[in-house]
Amino acid sequence: MAELIEPLCVSALNTLAPRASGQVFLRVMQDALFGVQGGSRLLLPKVDLSELFPGAAARWLSRQGGQLRLGTRVTALVPAGLQWQIQGEAFDAVILATSASESSRALDNSAQAAPDSIANKLQQWGCITRALQYEAIATVYAFGADVTLPRPMLTLRSSAAMPAQFAFDRGQLGGPGGLLAFVVSASTLARDALQTQVLAQAQQQLGLNLQAVQTIVEKRATFACTPGLQRPALQIAPGLLACGDYVAGPYPATLEGAVRSAVAAVAALTMHPQTV
Ligand SMILES: Cc1cc2nc3c(=O)[nH]c(=O)nc-3n(C[C@H](O)[C@H](O)[C@H](O)COP(=O)(O)OP(=O)(O)OC[C@H]3O[C@@H](n4cnc5c(N)ncnc54)[C@H](O)[C@@H]3O)c2cc1C
Structure with missing residues (x-):
């Protein structure tokens, strides 16, 4: 325990072994040891973390014709018929990729301006999200x-x-x-x-x-990765999805968990647009 399991558990789940979720830990171990070839390799970056991933992702996105608006804080999303408005601009669908606390704060503001059916969904989702430790x-x-x-x-x-x-x-x-x-x-x-x-x-x-x-x-x-933890769902309301390391999924709060959540959100939007 002291030489192998405890160090692996705290580094993967950021939760000490006695109170960590065994199910999540075993999933990480299974994927690392018996998943894809090379899955257990330890990779140490030699460039700073901004350059390693966000910088490269931003350049890729710009090359695809995507627009990045850095330093632009989203404070509320306003439902407008089948669309969502952010800072006065309308979008067919939104993936909210901010932290758990920021997402629930933005949705609290949104619920005040939303019709009851949407406001209830935003509040339910926010309630589960705010309960995370x-x-x-x-x-x-x-x-x-x-x-x-x-x-x-x-x-x-x-x-x-x-x-x-x-x-x-x-x-x-x-x-x-x-x-x-x-x-x-x-x-x-x-x-x-x-x-x-x-x-x-x-x-x-x-x-x-x-x-x-x-x-x-x-x-x-x-988030504290404890047994039986309820995590908020990918779908918040029609046309509004969440992604991030804290969203319901098999992984603890890691870069891998965040990326998997984003891939799932994009797949839900592109493959089943009529159900989201
Ligand atoms: C010190 C530390 C060490 C870590 N070490 C590791 C590690 O070794 N391996 C590992 O896998 N994970 C590690 N993690 C965890 C990892 O960083 C997270 O799991 C991951 O970054 C989560 O990604 P995310 O996209 O869900 O959220 P975030 O990375 O938090 O991204 C959310 C983004 O939303 C933006 N944002 C917030 N509010 C708003 C708003 N209102 N409007 C617009 N934008 C907003 C933020 O600026 C941010 O860029 C570590 C975390 C910390 C703090």
Whole structure:
């Protein structure tokens, strides 16, 4: 458990094994170990994450003639007959791809202007979405002159007093030399206490005397992937779909789960437009 199952579970589900969904964990393990060839390979990007995926996706979309409107916040969707209006512009169908909390906030605003039959659907969907609980992920960035790890990524032995599960050597991954990133999944500690513990852990487990650079705690990094969790459906109302890592599906809150959800939403729109 301590050497294999617990580290895999917390890194895949961002939920500690004792309270994690066994069903979701087994699905991830099945796909990683017995799915497509190469499914269990660990891929570490050497470019920053914006460039790795969103940048490439944006360029692809522009080449297909798609329009990107960056920095444009959607605050409400207004039903208008068979269409939906966003900021005064009408669309035949909308896929809402924002986070769970942002999506339910936008739908709360929408429900006020919607006829009862639509408003009820928006409220029901919002109710399930707002019930999701969250887990944090913390990243402690620390620096040591001339420090390099034996590999770009190391698994650490974590415990309550030594909270980091993984250490990344940014210098070997396209970042500045000497900069290490310690990742604490399912983190519960306050920022300062966590930073102190992680620096002590680096000293004790890696023999490194590091200086803290920055600690980022994402409080709502992922939904808590617990047993029997009810997740909101892909379809919100006629012509309005949701996609994202939190939408009902077999995966935990991961990039893979988000992509699968988006593929399912696009397939529902293009293959069965009459039923959505
Ligand atoms: C620190 C951290 C580490 C992680 N590590 C991993 C990992 O190693 N592997 C992995 O698979 N997953 C990891 N995850 C989880 C992964 O990032 C998420 O599962 C994934 O990004 C979810 O994608 P999404 O498209 O559902 O939502 P998001 O990536 O949250 O995208 C939602 C988008 O909607 C935009 N938006 C929000 N509100 C509005 C609005 N009102 N109008 C218009 N746009 C809006 C946002 O700007 C954002 O671009 C990590 C998450 C965190 C926080």
